[in-house]
Amino acid sequence: MTFRELHNGFFVMPNAWDAGSAVVLADAGFAAIATTSAGIAFSLGKGDHTLPDGAPALSREDMFARVQEITAASAVPVNGDLEDGYGAAPEKVAETIRLAREAGLAGGNIEDYDGRDLYDVELSVDRIVAAREAAGPDFVLTARTDGQLLRTPTSLQDSIDRANRFHAAGADCLYVPGVNDLESIRTLVNELAGPLNVVLGLGTSTLTVPDLQAAGVTRISLGGSIARATLGLVRRAAQELLTTGTITFAADQIPQAELNELFARKQ
Numbered sequence: 001m002t003f004r005e006l007h008n009g010f011f012v013m014p015n016a017w018d019a020g021s022a023v024v025l026a027d028a029g030f031a032a033i034a035t036t037s038a039g040i041a042f043s044l045g046k047g048d049h050t051l052p053d054g055a056p057a058l059s060r061e062d063m064f065a066r067v068q069e070i071t072a073a074s075a076v077p078v079n080g081d082l083e084d085g086y087g088a089a090p091e092k093v094a095e096t097i098r099l100a101r102e103a104g105l106a107g108g109n110i111e112d113y114d115g116r117d118l119y120d121v122e123l124s125v126d127r128i129v130a131a132r133e134a135a136g137p138d139f140v141l142t143a144r145t146d147g148q149l150l151r152t153p154t155s156l157q158d159s160i161d162r163a164n165r166f167h168a169a170g171a172d173c174l175y176v177p178g179v180n181d182l183e184s185i186r187t188l189v190n191e192l193a194g195p196l197n198v199v200l201g202l203g204t205s206t207l208t209v210p211d212l213q214a215a216g217v218t219r220i221s222l223g224g225s226i227a228r229a230t231l232g233l234v235r236r237a238a239q240e241l242l243t244t245g246t247i248t249f250a251a252d253q254i255p256q257a258e259l260n261e262l263f264a265r266k267q
Contacts, residue, residue, distance in 0.1 A: 003077035003106035004140050006031055007173060007195045010213050012220045015081070017043050017227045018066065019073035023266050024254075025226075026076045032106070033070075034079040039227025040066045048224070049115060057115075060086040060096065064103050071104030073266060079140070079221075080108035088114060088123070090130035097134040097141075107140030109175060109197075112162065118147055118154070121162055125169045132170025142197060143171035149178030149202075156184060160191050167193040173219060180205040182215055189216035201225025 013032045016022035017039030025033045038048035041058045044066075051057055071078045080100050085093030093110060100108045110131050112124040119127070128143050135141050143166030147154030156179070163174040175197040179185055185207075188196050195218035200207060202223060212220055237249040 001031065002138070003032055003079070004138065004172070006077075007140065007218055010218060012209055013079060014222045014226060015039060015224065016070050016074070016078075017224075019069045020263070021226070021230075022070045022074045022078070023263060026074050027262055027266075030076065032077045032079060033074055034221055035067055035070055035081050035105075036222075036224045036227055037063065037081040037083050038224030042224070042227060042231060051115070060099070064099055067100075067105065068103045075266065077106035078104065079142070080105040081223075082108040082110055084111045084114055084119075085127060085131065088119065088127075090123075090126045093127045094130040094134035097131045097139070101134075101136065101139055105139070107142060107172075109142040109144045111144045111146055112166075113144075113146035113150070118145075118150070118152070121165065124162065125165050128166045128169040128171055135170075140172045141170060142173040142175050143167070143169075144175040144177065146177060148176055151178070156187065160188065164191075164193045173197055175199075177202065177223075180207060182207070182211060185212065185215050185217065195219060197221055199223045201228075 011031050013034050014025050014030060015034045015036035016025050017036050022033060040063060041048040044058060044062065046056055046058045067080055082096055082100060085096045110127065112119045131141055143163060145159050145162045147159045148156065159176050163176060167174060171194065173195045174192050176188055177199050179188060180203065185198060197219040198212050198217045199221050209220060233249060240246055240249055
């Protein structure tokens with residue numbers, strides 16, 4: 001089934017940050033996976049979003065180098081976290097979409113947020129129009145609007161209106177992160193003109209996959225949550241070694257022979 005066809009039903013799409021995590025996630029049986037800008041940035045020792053002034057951001061070149069490694073390793077379609085398209089101008093967004101296609105991505109998200117503020121809605125629409133023109137017929141374009149995640153005065157209805165304008169401009173899938181209660185998610189499902197992606201793993205949300213499937217969500221992603229959880233394990237392992245000198249964290253590791261066999265199959 002193609003990545004586009006998956007959006008006619010329901011699927012879960014966890015996010016990888018390198019070739020190894022891509023292989024493990026795809027081998028688990030998911031029909032598609034995604035990249036995570038946060039996970040990739042963290043794995044390279046850099047931050048992601050809302051960076052302190054002067055902090056280094058990951059370049060588009062470095063991001064796509066890792067994305068190409070992920071698509072090359074994955075046996076299933078990969079959706080790309082393309083942030084804001086790496087530039088405000090519609091032409092810059094179109095260039096990013098062309099690079100995404102060349103990198104082997106089956107689809108990608110474009111945000112309406114520059115790291116500090118939402119883009120003007122008219123400019124945001126123009127950016128989606130440019131992305132659609134560059135995407136071609138097979139690439140699944142997801143438009144993400146971040147007003148709810150930013151907890152700005154933007155109402156849920158404002159975010160719905162933005163997302164629907166993005167759909168009219170050519171987006172295939174819509175994404176409104178920061179909405180974590182089922183009533184509001186059902187409102188999104190009912191009022192959005194296209195399929196809805198919901199991210200699990202942000203904040204303290206207790207939503208589950210069955211909850212969201214029952215609410216009518218089309219696609220579930222995990223953002224950087226698996227990558228952050230992995231780094232949490234690294235921190236706990238380091239603290240255990242420094243304090244008690246034990247290695248109970250090693251109980252959950254995948255045996256080396258199993259990993260060797262898994263990665264050998266994927267060559």
